[in-house]
Amino acid sequence: MDAVGWGIVGYGWVARDYMAPGIRAAGHRLVAVCDPDPASRAAAGREGARGHADLAGLIAEDAVEAVYVATPNHLHRAAVEALAAAGKAVLCEKPMAATLADAEAIARAVASKEIFYGTAFDQRHHPAHRAIRAQVAAGRLGTVTAVRIVYACWLGRDWSEAGQPNWRIDASQAGGGALIDLAPHGLDLIDFLLGRPIADIAALTQTRVHDYPVDDGALLIGRTDDGVLASLHVAYNCPDALPRRRLEVVGTKGMFVAENTMGQVAGGTVTFIDGSGAEEPVPFDLDASPFTEQVRAFGSALRRPAERAAYSAERDLHTMRLVVEAYESELGGGGPLSAPRGAASRMDYSP
Numbered sequence: 593m594d595a596v597g598w599g600i601v602g603y604g605w606v607a608r609d610y611m612a613p614g615i616r617a618a619g620h621r622l623v624a625v626c627d628p629d630p631a632s633r634a635a636a637g638r639e640g641a642r643g644h645a646d647l648a649g650l651i652a653e654d655a656v657e658a659v660y661v662a663t664p665n666h667l668h669r670a671a672v673e674a675l676a677a678a679g680k681a682v683l684c685e686k687p688m689a690a691t692l693a694d695a696e697a698i699a700r701a702v703a704s705k706e707i708f709y710g711t712a713f714d715q716r717h718h719p720a721h722r723a724i725r726a727q728v729a730a731g732r733l734g735t736v737t738a739v740r741i742v743y744a745c746w747l748g749r750d751w752s753e754a755g756q757p758n759w760r761i762d763a764s765q766a767g768g769g770a771l772i773d774l775a776p777h778g779l780d781l782i783d784f785l786l787g788r789p790i791a792d793i794a795a796l797t798q799t800r801v802h803d804y805p806v807d808d809g810a811l812l813i814g815r816t817d818d819g820v821l822a823s824l825h826v827a828y829n830c831p832d833a834l835p836r837r838r839l840e841v842v843g844t845k846g847m848f849v850a851e852n853t854m855g856q857v858a859g860g861t862v863t864f865i866d867g868s869g870a871e872e873p874v875p876f877d878l879d880a881s882p883f884t885e886q887v888r889a890f891g892s893a894l895r896r897p898a899e900r901a902a903y904s905a906e907r908d909l910h911t912m913r914l915v916v917e918a919y920e921s922e923l924g925g926g927g928p929l930s931a932p933r934g935a936a937s938r939m940d941y942s943p
């Protein structure tokens with residue numbers, strides 16, 4: 593029986609707007625949630641799920657086979673450790689944790705309890721990205737030289753999509769600002785598209801627009817160990833109506849340009865431009881939501897252990913290390929990008 597019984601820890605914005613609909617669309621079942629907030633539990637009740645104020649109640653639900661963790665970042669570790677100890681499969685939101693130490697503890701917990709663990713990098717499941725990956729692997733770009741990503745939004749001090757406090761602007765809960773929130777998507781996507789991770793990384797950050805103490809923008813540069821260059825511009829200070837979700841994969845024989853594919857929703861466009869400048873659209877399933885596909889893939893791997901090779905806590909830990917190294921390069925870790933200048937480089941990250 594393929595339908596999986598899900599639990600959710602942290603029934604806020606992403607869980608309500610994307611994961612619960614994804615579970616439904618995939619034909620799985622949301623059995624129960626854990627959330628200390630009565631309004632969040634009431635929202636889960638409207639989805640037909642039981643609400644628990646504490647994790648023990650969720651864990652005791654035998655019908656919960658897999659648990660999606662979508663709390664603020666600093667709470668991922670405690671939830672994953674408890675779920676791992678109980679033998680539940682876990683799909684944990686990105687970033688893996690608010691600190692590298694917590695991410696390492698998560699990797700240790702899931703390894704020692706031998707549970708099925710994945711970080712919820714939904715961009716891997718967007719059909720546009722799957723199409724690009726397949727064509728890159730088939731050699732359509734020739735030698736891949738660079739990946740360029742813009743992934744930005746507007747996040748004001750009072751931003752809240754589900755009536756929750758804005759923990760994203762508090763480094764002790766989020767781990768940082770726009771960089772730790774948005775860059776993991778692109779870093780993981782590069783690994784997915786190229787089949788190898790970024791090895792070296794550096795960053796400049798800014799707190800340029802908003803009156804909160806975390807970075808509201810960052811520019812990251814990276815390189816794979818075989819020499820592909822990457823740039824990522826992530827930001828909380830970009831009006832949502834501007835073009836702000838763009839992915840380019842460049843090679844010696846052409847490039848892919850994906851617009852509005854990064855994010856939580858289906859759709860967007862992908863164009864292939866060949867070495868002579870001729871453009872052609874790349875077809876993909878415009879209706880398949882990355883969250884629904886993520887639920888399907890995780891559920892399928894839960895039933896068929898051979899498919900779990902697509903998931904790796906160690907790989908996700910490397911992505912987390914890149915985030916920390918990017919912040920540290922800004923803080924003076926050595927190298928040409930190490931000297932922050934004035935308020936435009938201020939940030940409050942403390943790993």
Ligand SMILES: NC(=O)c1ccc[n+]([C@@H]2O[C@H](COP(=O)([O-])OP(=O)(O)OC[C@H]3O[C@@H](n4cnc5c(N)ncnc54)[C@H](O)[C@@H]3O)[C@@H](O)[C@H]2O)c1
Nearest residue numbers: 602603604605606626627629632662663665685686754756
């Ligand atoms: N993949 C994506 O595209 C994507 C999008 C948005 C958020 N996220 C990630 O999802 C997570 C949640 O983000 P959000 O925007 O939904 O946050 P949110 O603030 O809207 O929701 C968080 C929920 O967690 C609950 N919570 C707080 N403490 C808890 C505890 N101890 N146990 C259980 N629940 C608790 C809150 O009451 C709230 O309902 C973050 O890690 C974020 O980075 C990922």
